[in-house]
Structure formats: structure tokens, C-alpha cells
Amino acid sequence: MSDIPDLTAHTGYLLRMVSNAVSQKFARDVEGEGVTVAEWAMLRSLYGSDATTPSDLVRKMGMTKGAISKLADRLLDKGLIARTGSNRGQSLSLSPAGAQRVPILAALADQNDAAFFTVLSGEEHKQLRDLLHGLIKTHGLTTMPVD
Template identity: 55%
Template sequence: MTLVSDLTDHTGFWMRMVSNAVSQEFARKVAAEGVTVAEWSFMRALYDQDPMPPSVLADRMGLTKGAVSKLADRLLTKGLIERTENPRDKRAHRLSLTGDGRVKVPALAALADENDATYFGVLSKSEHDTLNRILRALAERRGLKTTPVD
């Protein structure tokens, strides 16, 4: 420890380094399927509960309404989701996966599995379990519950 702490003295530094590497590699993999990581998270959320209003999706993903609108626009252009009006409340919209979108989700999930295995497969079972436990504890302690997308 020098008088002025070094960047590498911080756990946050190493976490950011590893996290960025994992995410960037995953971004490259999903790019081959024509989507970004944020779009994958968006589609994965709809896969479980579909249709869903933009407001709920924003809450789930920890994004603003504006950010969700922008993501939705891109996915609409790609033909992966649909946007329909709610007849009961014409202010409200409903987002859902198209057939193409629904087909794509398992392929993207497989890429996520593969990416995780590549990065964390070098750990022993016990190390991997410990890492998962610590990360979940940290997330819970800070009240994190949204989906990070970058």
C-alpha cells in the first residue's frame, strides 16, 4: 500500500476488470445472433412473462421508461418483439416476443451458458460456489434486484 492507494488495491477494480471481460466476450457472442446484451436481457424477461407493459419491464430491468422505449424500437425493427395497445386502457401498451424472437431465446441462453462456463470453468467447484455465494450476498446486501445490462 503506497501513500496514495493504487487502482489495484481495490476489490472493485478487479471485479470491474473481470466483469467487463466477461460481458464484452458475451457481447461479441450475442452480436453474432444480431442482438446486444441489453436486448438479450429484454427478450429473456419477455420469454417468462409475455405480454408485459413497458413500465413493468423498466422496473424489472432497472431502466427508465425512455431506455425501454429505445430498446423496444430496436427489437421491433429487428422483428423480434411486437407492440400492441391494451384495449382496456389505451395509454398502456403491451410488449411480447414474436415467433422469431421466441425461437431465438434458447439459442441466446445457450451462449450465456457457454460464456459462463468459459470464464468460470477454470475455478474449482468449491471456489465457484463460494464466488456465487459472495456475489449474491453482496447483491442482496445492497438491495440490488434489477437486471444489469451493460
């Protein structure tokens, strides 16, 4: 039995430990603003762009059509996005309230990063981000982490 390494010997376990802490804190923060992390991701995906089709969001966010539809319905109910067109050719865009909310939520994301990663030097933080971007590219990861 001694030949089995401790959990902390696994990089994936360490990544998950950090990711959970970072994600859970951010989820609580955005919940205070009345949205979920997944809703924030959709709002951010729509920010600064023209009206977008749900199919484009499926590709951009790496989520299923059903998941995008549910998110859109929730954000429509909250008045944070607008839907134009017919069922056959719908487009989604930020409402004025949604456009105002995105910078607030982005600031929360920045604060969350600062709370966890300021223990790293600027160069260490850059190296970590570069390594993570390299892993994402190498493994073709495209799905947004929203849960």
C-alpha cells in the same frame, strides 16, 4: 506516495477487470446473433411470460422508461418482439422469432460463463455466486447490467 496501494489492491478494480472481460466477450457473441446485451436482457425478461407492459419492464429491468422504449423499438424493428394495445395501454411480448432466439442466446451466456469460470471448482463457483448475490441483496441492487 508509497502509502497508496496498487490498483489491484482494490476489490472493485478486480471485479471491474473480470466483469469487463466477461461482458465484452459476451457482447461480441450476442452481436453475432444480431442483438445487443441490452436487447438480450429484454428478450430474456420477456421469455416465458405473458405480455408485459413497458412499466413492468421498467421495474423488472431497473431501466428508465425511455431506455425501455428505445430497446422495444429496436426489437420490434428486428421482429423479435410484438406490441399489442394502444399507446395508452401497450403490452410487449416475444414474437415467435424472439422466442426461438432466446435459447440460442442463453446458450451463448452459458458458454461465456464456462469460458471464464471453469477455472474455479464447482464449490468455488458456487461460493462466488453466493457472495455476489449477498452483495446485491445487501446493497439493494436492482438495475440490470446491460452496458
